Amino acid sequence: MKTLLGILLLSNICYSQNTIIWEISDTINNKKSFIVGTFHNIGNSFVDSIPEIKTALLNSDMAIFESIDEEAKLVYTLHKRRKLNELKKLLSNQDFSTLKNLSKNWKTSLSVLKPIEVLLTLTREFQILKCKTVKPIDQWDHFDNYLIEIAKKNKISIQGLETDSLQLNILDDIEKSWSKELIGQEISFWISKLTIEQNWYEECQETQKYQRFEIDYEFTNECEDDILIVKRNEEWMLTLTDLFSKKNCFVAVGLLHLKYNCGLLEAFKRKGFNVKPVIIEKASR
Numbered sequence: 001m002k003t004l005l006g007i008l009l010l011s012n013i014c015y016s017q018n019t020i021i022w023e024i025s026d027t028i029n030n031k032k033s034f035i036v037g038t039f040h041n042i043g044n045s046f047v048d049s050i051p052e053i054k055t056a057l058l059n060s061d062m063a064i065f066e067s068i069d070e071e072a073k074l075v076y077t078l079h080k081r082r083k084l085n086e087l088k089k090l091l092s093n094q095d096f097s098t099l100k101n102l103s104k105n106w107k108t109s110l111s112v113l114k115p116i117e118v119l120l121t122l123t124r125e126f127q128i129l130k131c132k133t134v135k136p137i138d139q140w141d142h143f144d145n146y147l148i149e150i151a152k153k154n155k156i157s158i159q160g161l162e163t164d165s166l167q168l169n170i171l172d173d174i175e176k177s178w179s180k181e182l183i184g185q186e187i188s189f190w191i192s193k194l195t196i197e198q199n200w201y202e203e204c205q206e207t208q209k210y211q212r213f214e215i216d217y218e219f220t221n222e223c224e225d226d227i228l229i230v231k232r233n234e235e236w237m238l239t240l241t242d243l244f245s246k247k248n249c250f251v252a253v254g255l256l257h258l259k260y261n262c263g264l265l266e267a268f269k270r271k272g273f274n275v276k277p278v279i280i281e282k283a284s285r
Helices: 044-048 051-058 071-079 093-102 115-129 143-153 164-176 180-195 201-211 230-246 264-270
Strands: 021-026 031-038 062-065 157-160 249-254 274-277
Touching: 021 051, 021 230, 021 264, 031 051, 031 143, 031 230, 044 051, 044 143, 051 143, 062 143, 062 230, 071 164, 093 115, 093 180, 115 164, 115 180, 115 201, 143 157, 143 249, 230 249, 230 264, 264 274
Parallel strands: 031 249, 062 157, 062 249
Antiparallel strands: 021 031, 021 274
């Protein structure tokens, strides 16, 4: 599904770095790897504007992503579900009618999507359409998927940290922790945002800061104990620590997975790896 946002992190010394790429070195085994903190819903022209990303990828033995499942496989899986039609119970007739119109070009039928999946898709649509993270010239509207394609074309071995099915299960767990009323309110909220024409400066500010590499990693701050970030980071580190000691790896995960003291970069530092930012030339232009 390639959902769930992410972030990058390093060093207790600096609270902000003008980069989204970090070098992780195992000096004992002489291995050098890279982690890129992605903002999932950004088009390929942004990725192409940062040559350091492609250089790091092409010089790696293995490329690792949150999930490498084909999108068509996910769509097929979702369409095998029985029709849920849960949204009619959560939304007003007007909101439901508007949602049907908004979703008419979605690859997955609205009738088989769970409310949390609809909410996630609406927030993704908002980023693309209102924050304009994808340009008309872009052939790819997903940062991670574009990198996966580059790796495949260059015959670089790829590995997923999770399957799309596991990510769907995580969303299920999140939905169970929310009341139906709250989910309905959130869906209505984003429907409204997608249908109102106005300047969304505040709502798009984080996206714009990311594109300018103005990222506060907040390394000394505690993480909220949630299943989206903390638990997944801990599980991913079991795989990544071993791989980084054996191969020169390239990793692309959502930026939030690298933020705070539970982020992957701080975790690598605690494991004894040398972690440092890769200076992006674009940031100083």
